[in-house]
Amino acid sequence: MNRLTSALALSLLAIVGIGTTYLVQRSNAPQIAAEQRLIDSHKLLDVLAINSYDNQPLEQPLALANIALPHSTLTGGYRATQAGRPVAVLLRSQSQGYAGTIELLIAIDAQGKLLGVKSLKQNETPALGGHLGDWPNAWLGTFTGKSSDGPTDTGWALKKDQGQFDQIAGATITSRAAINAIHDALRYFDAHRTALLGSEP
Amino acid sequence: MKRMAKLSNSLMLVILLGTTSSLAGALGAALMFITVAGAYGFCMAPLRWRTSGARTLLASLLLAATLTSCAEIFAQRWFLPWHQAFGLYAGLIGLQCVVLEHHGFFRQTLTERLRLSAGFGVLMLILAGLRELAGRGTLGHGLFEHWQGLVLFSAGLHLATVVPGALISLGLLLAARQAWTGSNSIFKETHRP
Numbered sequence: 001m002n003r004l005t006s007a008l009a010l011s012l013l014a015i016v017g018i019g020t021t022y023l024v025q026r027s028n029a030p031q032i033a034a035e036q037r038l039i040d041s042h043k044l045l046d047v048l049a050i051n052s053y054d055n056q057p058l059e060q061p062l063a064l065a066n067i068a069l070p071h072s073t074l075t076g077g078y079r080a081t082q083a084g085r086p087v088a089v090l091l092r093s094q095s096q097g098y099a100g101t102i103e104l105l106i107a108i109d110a111q112g113k114l115l116g117v118k119s120l121k122q123n124e125t126p127a128l129g130g131h132l133g134d135w136p137n138a139w140l141g142t143f144t145g146k147s148s149d150g151p152t153d154t155g156w157a158l159k160k161d162q163g164q165f166d167q168i169a170g171a172t173i174t175s176r177a178a179i180n181a182i183h184d185a186l187r188y189f190d191a192h193r194t195a196l197l198g199s200e201p
Numbered sequence: 202m203k204r205m206a207k208l209s210n211s212l213m214l215v216i217l218l219g220t221t222s223s224l225a226g227a228l229g230a231a232l233m234f235i236t237v238a239g240a241y242g243f244c245m246a247p248l249r250w251r252t253s254g255a256r257t258l259l260a261s262l263l264l265a266a267t268l269t270s271c272a273e274i275f276a277q278r279w280f281l282p283w284h285q286a287f288g289l290y291a292g293l294i295g296l297q298c299v300v301l302e303h304h305g306f307f308r309q310t311l312t313e314r315l316r317l318s319a320g321f322g323v324l325m326l327i328l329a330g331l332r333e334l335a336g337r338g339t340l341g342h343g344l345f346e347h348w349q350g351l352v353l354f355s356a357g358l359h360l361a362t363v364v365p366g367a368l369i370s371l372g373l374l375l376a377a378r379q380a381w382t383g384s385n386s387i388f389k390e391t392h393r394p
Contacts, residue, residue: 024270028274028277032281039285
């Protein structure tokens with residue numbers, strides 16, 4: 001009898017425990033998902049200054065055409081606007097690095113100048129090419145303000161390749177992949193400016 | 202406390218070393234630990250004298266699992282950044298409750314329990330403060346959303362932020378404590394191990 005009651009008590013405890021956890025999970029799931037989205041969007045959008053846009057760029061992905069570029073592939077695009085005017089276009093670009101694919105988020109303003117670049121995913125060698133994943137990133141910062149025609153096509157390369165950019169120390173392939181992906185994205189922006197910005201600014 | 206108890210209490214080390222890479226992380230873990238252990242002690246009291254032996258263990262397992270899961274869900278809801286960084290260690294809190302139950306921690310008097318918990322919490326915070334200071338040169342980074350913490354110097358010793366560095370820091374702390382209680386002279390923590 002005693003065994004039975006304690007077995008009953010234990011199964012009751014199990015049921016109550018599982019039930020409570022289930023209810024708590026169910027009632028909190030939407031808020032957790034919302035928090036997750038907020039963190040994701042902060043992570044993506046910190047290439048833009050917080051006050052420079054007032055929409056939710058991630059809620060309105062752009063439909064991109066001809067996404068296969070010479071050195072990279074575009075996997076997505078977003079438009080940031082302020083008071084209805086487009087201020088920036090964010091392009092997600094994927095290219096082949098030294099040890100896997102590199103995903104960059106490239107922010108370009110309405111005039112075709114680079115606002116910032118952030119690496120979203122990379123598997124480059126830690127302490128060498130892996131520095132690409134640091135944020136804030138001084139090396140990626142050197143590209144800010146550049147556009148597809150300034151520097152010229154030959155200038156858009158590492159100094160080693162007669163271009164004008166320094167490389168990440170000890171990571172030529174990673175640096176080359178990043179430069180080419182950024183240049184690709186800028187050229188893509190120039191070619192599809194009207195479609196990306198929605199209307200003429 | 203028995204020798205065996207000491208061995209399995211070293212499971213605490215995982216939580217201690219894992220969550221103390223920043224003051225915010227340690228504070229979150231300590232708060233969660235106190236909440237879960239407190240709720241566990243409260244709920245387990247009526248169950249303890251109704252069950253015995255293996256059944257007590259099973260009951261404590263069920264209760265600890267429930268409380269830890271619920272605490273984890275709430276942590277995700279309100280402290281998601283913390284949970285993403287340290288959620289891995291949150292599950293261990295439940296296991297720790299079962300271990301503590303097994304070793305009779307919850308049968309001690311309330312003051313004794315409070316003394317031990319406070320000691321552990323203070324150790325966590327001191328270790329976290331030291332590691333954050335040595336590793337990143339900040340204090341309290343990430344405690345509040347838009348506060349960068351108290352920046353004392355810009356670059357730190359990377360070793361201090363990783364787990365092996367935590368073990369070394371803990372060793373230094375223990376050595377400092379021994380020296381303190383031994384000769385009662387002030388020993389400064391060295392930043393280079």
